[in-house]
Amino acid sequence: MKTNALRQTILTAMFLAIIVVQELALSFLPNIQLTFVLFMVFATVLSPAHLVMLVVGYVLLDNLLFGSFNYFVVVPMFLAWGIYVAVSYGIRYRSIHWKILFSALFGLVYGWFYLPFTYLAFYQGVPNALLMLLSVDLPFGMVLLVNNLFTMLALYHPLTALIKSLVGQSIL
Secondary structure (H helix, E strand, C coil), X not given: CCHHXXXXXXXXXXXXHHHHHHHHHCCCCCCCCCHHHHHHHXXXXXXXXXXXXXXXXXXXXXXXXXXXXXHHHHHHHHHHHHHHHHHHHHCCCCCHHHHHHHHHHHHHHHHHHHHHHHHHHHXXXXXXXXXXXXXXXXXXXXXXXXXXXXXHHHHHHHHHHHHHHHHHCCCC
């Protein structure tokens, strides 16, 4: 295995541990997390293949630890995080304004990835069920939007600088 590939794999494992631990530590607060900003930061230093491994590892561990391992949760989670990380990788050289805007708006619509699956699992045939599910999700989406806005504003630059400095050192 090449040295760079080995370093990327080690970084991916370390970043996965960071994401899972912070989510567990903040799990008592609904929709308050650092996951979005961390994925955005990690997209600046990892290759696309390692970002895919990070998303797969995160989704599997999250579902194992929180006990929600069924396809009504796993499939939309893979879709949402896959899209988020792919776009984050695509805009990694853009200005911070684009990254903040994308992260905040994605926080609003993140829950919408689950709506069709929730509808199919529990609400088929219920009149106006999708509208009801959307209205119930809206306050949580707004919390996630605000959370992503402030965490991106406060943490993106310092975390990116820290990660890039660590990646540049020979210890990683």
